[in-house]
Amino acid sequence: xxxxxxxxxxxxxxxxxxxxxxxxxxxxxxxxxxxxxxxxxxxxxxxxxxxxxxxxxxxxxxxxxxxxxxxxxxxxxxxxxxxxxxxxxxxxxxxxxxxxxxxxxxxxxxxxxxxxxxxxxxxxxxxxxxxxxxxxxxxxxxxxxxxxxxxxxxxxxxxxxxxxxxxxxxxxxxxxxxxxxxxxxxxxxxxxxxxxxxxxxxxxxxxxxxxxxxxxxxxxxxxxxxx
Amino acid sequence: xxxxxxxxxxxxxxxxxxxxxxxxxxxxxxxxxxxxxxxxxxxxxxxxxxxxxxxxxxxxxxxxxxxxxxxxxxxxxxxxxxxxxxxxxxxxxxxxxxxxxxxxxxxxxxxxxxxxxxxxxxxxxxxxxxxxxxxxxxxxxxxxxxxxxxxxxxxxxxxxxxxxxxxxxxxxxxxxxxxxxxxxxxxxxxxxxxxxxxxxxxxxxxxxxxxxxxxxxxxxxxxxxxxxxxxxxxxxxxxxxxxxxxxxxxxxxxxxxxxxxxxxxxxxxxxxxxxxxxxxxxxxxxxxxxxxxxxxxxxxxxxxxxxxxxxxxxxxxxxxxxxxxxxxxxxxxxxxxxxxxxxxxxxxxxxxxxxxxxxxxxxxxxxxxxxxxxxxxxxxxxxxxxxxxxxxxxxxxxxxxxxxxxxxxxxxxxxxxxxxxxxxxxxxxxxxxxxxxxxxxxxxxxxxxxxxxxxxxxxxxxxxxxxxxxxxxxxxxxxxxxxxxxxxxxxxxxxxxxxxxxxxxxxxxxxxxxxxxxxxxxxxxxxxxxxxxxxxxxxxxxxxxxxxxxxxxxxxxxxxxxxxxxxxxxxxxxxxxxxxxxxxxxxxxxxxxxxxxxxxxxxxxxxxxxxxxxxxxxxxxxxxxxxxxxxxxxxxxxxxxxxxx
Numbered sequence: 001x002x003x004x005x006x007x008x009x010x011x012x013x014x015x016x017x018x019x020x021x022x023x024x025x026x027x028x029x030x031x032x033x034x035x036x037x038x039x040x041x042x043x044x045x046x047x048x049x050x051x052x053x054x055x056x057x058x059x060x061x062x063x064x065x066x067x068x069x070x071x072x073x074x075x076x077x078x079x080x081x082x083x084x085x086x087x088x089x090x091x092x093x094x095x096x097x098x099x100x101x102x103x104x105x106x107x108x109x110x111x112x113x114x115x116x117x118x119x120x121x122x123x124x125x126x127x128x129x130x131x132x133x134x135x136x137x138x139x140x141x142x143x144x145x146x147x148x149x150x151x152x153x154x155x156x157x158x159x160x161x162x163x164x165x166x167x168x169x170x171x172x173x174x175x176x177x178x179x180x181x182x183x184x185x186x187x188x189x190x191x192x193x194x195x196x197x198x199x200x201x202x203x204x205x206x207x208x209x210x211x212x213x214x215x216x217x218x219x220x221x222x223x224x225x226x227x
Numbered sequence: 228x229x230x231x232x233x234x235x236x237x238x239x240x241x242x243x244x245x246x247x248x249x250x251x252x253x254x255x256x257x258x259x260x261x262x263x264x265x266x267x268x269x270x271x272x273x274x275x276x277x278x279x280x281x282x283x284x285x286x287x288x289x290x291x292x293x294x295x296x297x298x299x300x301x302x303x304x305x306x307x308x309x310x311x312x313x314x315x316x317x318x319x320x321x322x323x324x325x326x327x328x329x330x331x332x333x334x335x336x337x338x339x340x341x342x343x344x345x346x347x348x349x350x351x352x353x354x355x356x357x358x359x360x361x362x363x364x365x366x367x368x369x370x371x372x373x374x375x376x377x378x379x380x381x382x383x384x385x386x387x388x389x390x391x392x393x394x395x396x397x398x399x400x401x402x403x404x405x406x407x408x409x410x411x412x413x414x415x416x417x418x419x420x421x422x423x424x425x426x427x428x429x430x431x432x433x434x435x436x437x438x439x440x441x442x443x444x445x446x447x448x449x450x451x452x453x454x455x456x457x458x459x460x461x462x463x464x465x466x467x468x469x470x471x472x473x474x475x476x477x478x479x480x481x482x483x484x485x486x487x488x489x490x491x492x493x494x495x496x497x498x499x500x501x502x503x504x505x506x507x508x509x510x511x512x513x514x515x516x517x518x519x520x521x522x523x524x525x526x527x528x529x530x531x532x533x534x535x536x537x538x539x540x541x542x543x544x545x546x547x548x549x550x551x552x553x554x555x556x557x558x559x560x561x562x563x564x565x566x567x568x569x570x571x572x573x574x575x576x577x578x579x580x581x582x583x584x585x586x587x588x589x590x591x592x593x594x595x596x597x598x599x600x601x602x603x604x605x606x607x608x609x610x611x612x613x614x615x616x617x618x619x620x621x622x623x624x625x626x627x628x629x630x631x632x633x634x635x636x637x638x639x640x641x642x643x644x645x646x647x648x649x650x651x652x653x654x655x656x657x658x659x660x661x662x663x664x665x666x667x668x669x670x671x672x673x674x675x676x677x678x679x680x681x682x683x684x685x686x687x688x689x690x691x692x693x694x695x696x697x698x699x700x701x702x703x704x705x706x707x708x709x710x711x712x713x714x715x716x717x718x719x720x721x722x723x724x725x726x727x728x729x730x731x732x733x734x735x736x737x738x739x740x741x742x743x744x745x746x747x748x749x750x751x752x753x754x755x756x757x758x759x760x761x762x763x764x765x766x767x768x769x770x771x772x773x774x775x776x777x778x779x780x781x782x783x784x785x786x787x788x789x790x791x792x793x794x795x796x797x798x799x800x801x802x803x804x805x806x807x808x809x810x811x812x813x814x815x816x817x818x819x820x821x822x823x824x825x826x827x828x829x830x831x832x833x834x835x836x837x838x839x840x841x842x843x844x845x846x847x848x849x850x851x852x853x854x855x856x857x858x859x860x861x862x863x864x865x866x867x868x869x870x871x872x
Contacts, residue, residue: 059470095354097296097421205356208378212355212421219420226418 046161047218053154054211057147061207064143065200071137073197086202087178088118093209100216106169109162112213115206116155118175123148126199129184147203154210165221285316285344285363286371290380293475294414295422296350298377299341302363314366318346322359332362353377383424383466384412385478386447391462393485394450403456403485408448409464409478423469429477430462438463445469456485 091114094100103111127144130136162169183195219227285302292298300318319332335346346361355377362372386409394404407428415422425445429438432455441449454460460483467474520532726734 055470062471093356095357096350097355097416097419098350100421101419209356215420215423217420219418223418227420 043161043164044222046157046164047214047222050154050157050161051211051214051218053150053157054207054214057150057154058204058207058211060143060147060150061200061204064140064147065204067137067139068196068200072193086198086206087122087176087180088115088202088206090176091115100213105217105221106166108213108217109158109165110169112210113155113158113162114175115210116151116158117173118178119151119203119206120155122178122180122199122203123151125181125184284370285365287361287363287373290361290373290375292353292377292381293384293412294416295353295355295377295381296414296416297348297353298380299345299347300361300373301341301345302371304344316344316370317364318361319364320348320359320361322354322357378471381468381472383415383422383468383472383475385476386410386412386426386464386466387478389462389464389478389481391481391483396456401456402453404450404452405454405483405485406448406450407462407464407481411447412466412475415466424466425469426464426466427474428462428464430460430483433459433461433482443467454483454485456487459484
């Protein structure tokens with residue numbers, strides 16, 4: 001191209017780059033435009049993607065917990081403290097299969113959404129605090145960042161599912177609030193480590209719950225209990 | 228029992244922990260539980276050190292939940308030592324309810340269902356995300372303790388109902404593919420999604436020891452490729468919760484016996500014996516080749532193995548070089564302008580040419596060949612010096628003449644087996660003292676007037692009744708180019724051979740002397756030369772007159788009978804008939820008038836039939852459109868080359 005064509009070339013390049021940048025932020029879950037009569041993505045696909053995300057989040061949580069334990073708290077008896085309640089313990093989550101089968105579909109879905117919402121803030125603070133640590137463990141930090149990201153996307157997907165399955169559901173903003181931030185910032189290393197341990201332990205358990213619940217719901221709603 | 232001291236230590240530890248736990252920053256809602264848990268945990272860590280004692284304590288061996296709905300724990304039985312009787316072992320458990328930590332230990336609900344030394348918790352007692360703590364007691368003393376959550380101890384049951392089906396068999400019938408199917412363990416609730424399993428398949432040949440493993444798969448059927456048909460295989464499958472937990476036990480072994488295919492069911496194509504054909508073909512070709520090689524059939528031999536032409540310089544016979552006849556080589560090479568051969572003073576050729584005009588009877592006594600071959604160099608030399616004059620000596624250096632002569636000689640030399648060195652020498656032009664061309668055309672100065680000693684001789688070894696002595700059959704007179712007819716006015720170098728004596732001498736008859744000085748002998752000579760087999764080769768040119776001369780002369784020459792239409796090398800004299808036979812071509816304007824017709828001395832070349840020779844036109848020269856020298860109709864090779872392609 002001659003010199004005269006270079007401005008066009010530059011603008012084309014700019015357009016291309018901007019497209020790429022914009023495309024990056026497109027959520028994997030198809031976002032139905034607000035107010036659209038019906039979504040293009042089927043419920044089956046939504047559930048499939050949700051299960052994939054929840055499974056992924058649970059794996060990350062387990063790995064993160066294992067690394068933390070191995071690095072900081074292994075063999076130091078922290079497990080006993082982790083039996084303490086998590087901030088989501090107040091939610092009436094089914095603890096076994098029978099209970100899960102007894103809960104109705106709508107409540108089930110809203111329960112899941114509540115758990116996801118309640119973890120937004122703790123994850124945000126977790127990332128901030130780990131990043132601010134001296135000698136920040138990169139493995140733990142990267143996983144925490146990823147978990148935060150994926151949890152947001154899973155929440156969006158769940159909201160979509162709810163809007164499809166129960167469109168009349170009014171958005172329920174009630175969810176357990178996490179108050180463990182001060183404990184994460186404690187000066188005492190032992191206490192701080194215990195707080196981290198507890199947080200990660202609870203995260204692993206709740207992610208496992210969400211994964212399990214979604215699989216149950218998927219088989220119930222999509223496959224009619226015949227996965 | 229050694230347990231007692233540890234029990235004391237335990238309580239001390241608990242007290243210590245109570246103090247420590249009170250200062251915990253954690254929510255103090257469950258200090259007791261924490262202490263208890265910690266105590267249990269410490270117990271577990273302390274116990275290993277205490278296990279060095281000989282007595283075997285009952286310990287938890289394994290707690291397992293196959294489907295996340297029930298679980299069971301097992302422990303080892305106590306070994307009784309001595310008189311210490313071990314009370315009934317009891318298991319107590321506790322679990323943390325929602326926001327409630329009850330210190331209440333409950334006893335195992337079912338000691339039976341899971342077998343001996345086990346405790347079975349059914350689904351009502353099992354909660355997945357609530358941690359459990361259990362402890363083993365004997366006579367009230369805690370023997371062992373453990374804390375866990377159900378998810379940690381999930382270990383699925385093995386799959387059931389393994390079966391296989393044949394997918395396909397390879398074309399060779401050696402390998403086969405099968406599809407192995409199974410069912411999930413029945414107690415794992417797959418349909419509701421409570422459990423998601425992945426499976427691992429292993430297989431091996433029956434007599435092998437090492438199992439081959441496949442990658443984990445989520446479905447309940449998988450193809451196994453490339454099993455050998457003649458071997459028997461074992462297959463087993465185990466399951467595991469996806470991405471967590473441990474593998475369960477292996478399923479029952481499935482035996483796979485592939486059906487033996489009849490390996491001879493392949494189509495029996497006709498096997499073309501290519502190999503045999505190739506072998507026999509090569510053998511036959513080799514036999515034929517050897518037959519040809521060793522056969523005497525020169526023609527076939529030439530056909531199959533054509534002789535490789537040796538490098539040849541035009542006009543030079545390799546034998547010349549071999550024999551070291553430098554003089555001959557020089558004469559031949561003198562064809563080229565740039566090459567001026569040394570002028571040897573001792574021109575031995577002259578010794579053979581003895582112009583003996585004054586001895587007409589010599590022809591009867593001895594052949595001219597003798598004279599030619601006589602070693603009287605001086606005599607011949609002087610003779611030549613006397614008679615030669617300036618007749619044509621300079622003409623010898625003319626390239627055209629030289630070339631033609633040399634070519635003629637060369638051709639002749641090349642084909643004949645000239646062994647007599649004298650022959651080589653004797654070919655010099657009578658007029659050209661330095662010429663040593665060996666013209667096959669037999670020159671005979673049989674003109675009675677000239678009584679040339681030149682003898683025409685067929686140098687060929689063929690027994691030709693040529694007018695030569697058998698010994699000097701190779702004697703040849705040089706073909707003298709008469710560029711200057713006038714020079715011959717005084718000397719008759721050519722004579723007609725009238726007869727051949729039985730002795731082999733040539734009887735020369737007085738030739739017709741024409742005004743040009745070119746006696747009939749010359750014509751005859753030329754004719755004879757014409758009749759030379761040289762004309763077979765290129766550059767052998769002759770006058771048509773000479774050709775005609777051959778006719779009348781032919782009867783006198785016995786060689787006529789030997790003339791063959793094929794003009795092989797044995798022929799010396801060639802009649803016109805034979806000429807026309809071989810050189811017959813359309814358009815040849817050669818016509819042979821009666822021998823009585825006055826034949827012009829010089830004719831032009833009408834057509835050159837290379838390599839047979841030239842057909843000279845009887846018309847007066849020059850031929851339209853063609854340039855010919857005014858010589859006696861003989862055209863040099865160069866001119867020929869210009870004319871003919």
